[in-house]
Amino acid sequence: MRRVSVQCAGRIALPHVWATLRVLLCLIVWLTSVTARGEEANVRPDSARIVVEQLVSAMQEQDWGTYSSLVHPQHLSSFRQFMLPVIKVLDSTAESREILPIYFDGAKSYAEFAALDSVSFFAGTMSLLTRLAPGLSELFASAGSEIIGSVEEGRDTTHFVCMIHAGEGDHTANILDVVTLIRSGSRWCANLRFDPERLAKAFQK
């Protein structure tokens, strides 16, 4: 897309912010759900908040290994199940066969992709998507989340109200969203919300 600069009422922005914001929303807003890691995790809301911060930090650094380790295993499994057919299509092109192993732990065939565990698969998918979508890497790096507060729903669910800022300076987009964490045993877990249609479109682009 041609880069244009239009000024209106003191605001200047770049088209790629809007063009990639949809992908960002898909990945951050609709994907963001987290689970506390390790045996030290507990179920207090304060520890859940820390997990939200870790998630945002991992997203900014594009440390998808850490990011995926923060996501609920069951939801990672659902994600993998949905994405495997997409990877199968990508695997059919010569160019993709060269690129895919770089992001998926060296898997060289669809059978090897399918054999990857959910955490590796999710991390590989995110790394690949970040590479394929122009401007997405910069947008992730610039995105931040301000946690406004939390609302508890029953004993096992906490909703965090966040204001997500994407872009820089006058180019910043502010998105109000809710990140939900759920409790599973001794750990905080949360939904991996994703919109399959949006994600598939992101890959098609």
Place this chain on the structure above:
Amino acid sequence: MVGAIARAEQPPPEVVEAFQRYNDADTTCIIEKLIPFMVPADLGVYQRTMVYVIGMAVEEGVSLKVFGNHFRNADSVADLMTIDSASFYVGCNNWLMDAMPALKETNRSIRKKLIGAINQSPDKVYLVYRADMEISGVSVSPMTALIMKRVGSEWLASLEGTTDKIADQVWKILMRNQK
């Protein structure tokens, strides 16, 4: 990244009542009915943001004709800023609903269940609700937040944190027509 964060509290009853009035108007899909329940200043921000996005689209070759009669007497991007902000909001959202017919049906089907609130200040409350709706025949229940602000003696719905989502949608639709 954050310091102490606010904990959930009961929203003031007048906020819940204002939310209910806004919600009732929202489900009619008649945009004009929403205006009395919205923060007027936010409508101005909305207009500046959308005009900016439309301006970018025009530079990409999009014609203002795609908006049909939703922005009457606007022959240029500059003209869009001469429309009063409430009329602009109505025009833009009516155009969006024309561009996405399913949106109207989805809006009508939304049932909002208030889960809790964060009273950030005496004049600003974040409401958290579950929005049960049907999208293309599929039932979904996303968690959503809405900011309510006190303006004078009234509690009104704010577009803060929402305008950029809509701007993204506007940009996407305008660029779709370019492909």
